[in-house]
Amino acid sequence: MDRIAIEGGARLEGEISISGAKNSAIKLMAASLLTSEPLRLTNMPRLADTRFLGQLLGRLGTEVQEQDGPEGPETLLHTPEIISAIAPYDLVRQMRASFNVLGPLLARSGQAKVSLPGGCTIGARPVDLHLEALRALGAEIDLHEGYVYAQAPRGLRGAEIVFPFVSVGATEHAMLAAVLAEGETILRNAACEPEIVDLADCLNKMGARIVGAGLDVIRIQGVSRLNGTSHAVIPDRIETGTFAMAAAMAGGEVRLTRTRNDFIANLLDKMEEAGVDVVRHNDGVTIKRNGRRLYAVAVETDPYPGFATDLQAQFMALMTLADGESVIRETIFENRFMHAPELARLGADISIQGGEARVRGVPALNGAQVMATDLRASVGLVIAGLAAKGETVVGRVYHLDRGFERLEDKLSACGARIQRLKGDSTAEEAGFDA
Known part of the structure; x- marks a missing residue:
């Protein structure tokens, strides 16, 4: 099982191009x-998650072709017909978001059998909202032996759906x-x-009629067919x-390009409050x-x-070296502080009570072997x-490969001393040069 070894203390200087959103x-x-x-x-990002989904789509009838286009990596997907409406457990369990093939299968073929999802262990994240939305659209749904059996023999019908709480996955x-x-x-x-806006933009290019994406009320006028685009x-x-927090943690100056700083406005405001220099550009942001x-x-x-739950672990790491005590409240997922004990192995001072973490800054962290959750x-x-x-070795980096493209390459190009240890390599085999 691969691991990542980091020799700490190197400043980051340079430029990092941001990949497409997983x-x-x-x-x-x-x-x-x-x-x-x-x-x-x-x-298109090249990630374990996109590969997993490509395999599942291939099982359903989609021809998936990855290629390098004039603007970088791209993927061509073509589903002339649905050859199977069954999404099996062995594929869906590898990535939670693959459960979202249920709706498209149901909309196009009138039936689907999709395994209940797996994914990261960061809380229950039930699919009830997904299923209730499909039921509201007229689907007949039954749960049996870990699978969702769905039918809409007369097609789906428009409906008013009120989500009891905000859910990105259910909305999509x-x-x-x-x-x-x-x-x-x-x-x-x-x-x-x-x-959400990106998905609506793409669907509208395909002939859908969606208005309001990016707002809390979205209106969709159904159409009989969609085209390619x-x-x-x-x-x-x-x-x-x-990467913004990586630059702030290590110190130095890194420019992030091919991205949008308004997508992380809340984070950048917090980083400036923490004393980090932030310079916003049309194509990204510079962190100093x-x-x-x-x-x-x-x-x-x-x-x-608001502040993204997917950036909470990174911000907690940043706060381990801050002067004073920071309070981090997690309101989205109930089990998303599992990294705190591993940060403590590096010398961090963190206490957890319910959905609140108190991080008391320490003068320095010290390398150790840690495990990703x-x-x-x-x-x-x-x-x-x-x-x-010293040296930190992060185990179970298959989690990392699900969502970050060429992480080691991008960081090492800016001066980080980081490398992947293949298979059963031990920490002593990292072999960093002096």
């Missing part, structure tokens, strides 16, 4: 099931199903994330924020910190445009390792 790309890939014509996605899933439903669908208390995936705001001690800052995760926790440990004295 959380957008996988929903856009699922949209290819809605049309018999080709869908070309550009600015309802959109993917409602575009081919007869009549109008209204989604209330909808998620407002940039990925070409669409560029938006920049990954979580990768952008992650040259030896100055950080200040403790309180954050609370919230749906967009989920995708964002894994990169939070990498960030901490950049500043820790």
Whole structure:
């Protein structure tokens, strides 16, 4: 099992190009099931999650072709017909978001059998909202032996769906199903994330009629068919924020390009409050910190445009070296502080009570062997390792590969002393040069 070794203390200087958004790309890939014509996605990230979903889509009838286009990595998806409406456990369990093939399968073929999802262990994250939305659209749904059996033999029908709380996945899933439903669908208390807007933009290019994406009320007028199109995936705001905090943690000056700083406005405000120099550009942001001690800052995760839960672990790592005590409140997922004990192995002073973490800054962190528990926790440990004295080895980096493209390459190009240890390599085999 691969691990990542980091020799801390190296400043970061240079430029990092941000990849396409994972959380957008996988929903856009699922949209290819809605049309018999080709869908070309550009600015595509190359990740374990996109590979997993590509394998599942291939099982359902999608021809998936990865290629290098004039603007970088792209994926061509073509589903002339649905050859199977069954998404088996062995594929769906590998990535939670693959559950979102249920809606498109149901909308296009009138039936689907999809395994209940797996994914990171960061809370229950039930799919009840997804299923209730599909039921509201007229689907007949039964749960049996770990599978969802869904039918809509007379097609889906538009409906008014009021989400009891904001859910990105349920909002996206309802959109993917409602575009081919007869009549109008209204989604209330909808998620407002940039990925929602990106999905709506792509679906509208395919012939859908969606208005209000990015607001809490989305209206969808169903159409009888969708066509193919070409669409560029938006920049990954979580990768952008992650590298911004990596630069602040290690110190130095790093410019992040091919991204949008407005996607992480809340984070950048908090980083400036902590004493980090932030310079916003049309195509990204520059992060600077040259030896100055950080200040403790309180954050609370919230749906967009609030502080993203997917950046919480990274921010906790940053606060371990801040002057004073910072309070981090997690309001989205109940089990998302599992990285705290691993940060403590590096010397961090963190106490957890319920959904609140208190981080008391320490003068320095010290390298150690640590273990990733989920995708964002894994990169939070990498960030901490950049500043820790000595060597840090992060295990279970298969979590990391699900959501970060060429992380080691991008960091090492800016001066980080980081490398991947293949297979059963031990910490002593890292072999960093003096």
